[in-house]
Amino acid sequence: MAAGLAIACAGAWDSRPASARGDLATRAQRLEPLIMGSTEDDFTLSQREYRLETGRYYRWRIASAGRREYNLVAPEFWRNVWIRQVAVGKTEIKTGILEELDFDDVGEVExxxxxxxxxxxxxRVRGLEERGMTGNLIVE
Known part of the structure; x- marks a missing residue:
């Protein structure tokens, strides 16, 4: 039985080198902040597109500047990244996956x-998609 398992595993081995473009030995690259809302317009996003590379370490500040509640969701994206941490003020949250970031008031997370x-x-900001609160994360 163990020999069969070893043969099955050996056949699945891929000797090609990993193809990640980034360098995890460097500090996190800061992305342009995503700011939801503003004092003039509750339905704006500061950025609508981000271009990222696999294997690169990123730091993304996400903030609410408006006067309404914002629920930022990106389920497919969060399932396809390794999350090191989420920082809220001086509190670091270690988690494997995010479902959504819920802002009840002005605030920010990284x-x-x-x-x-x-x-x-x-x-997207759930419930406000028709108001233009959507964007894309393009990972190459």
Whole structure:
């Protein structure tokens, strides 16, 4: 039985080198902040597109500047990144996956992560998509 398992595993071995473009030995690259809302318009996003590379370590500040509640969701994206931590003020949250970031008021979080799969992923503010609160995370 053990020999059969060893043979099955050996056949699945891929000797090609990993193809991640980033360098995890460096500090996190800061992305342009995503700011939801403003004092002039509750339905704005400061950024609508981000271009990322697999294997690169990123730091993304996400903030609410408006006067309403914002629920930022990006389920496909969060399932395809390795999340190192989420920082809220001086509190660091260690988690493997995010479902959504819920802002009840003005505030901010920083998410430290590494994309592990390429693709075009949508982020959106739940319930406000028709008001233009959507964007794309393009991972190459």
């Amino acid at each position: 998410v430290f992560f590494v994309p592990v799969r390429t693709g075009n992923f949508t982020f």
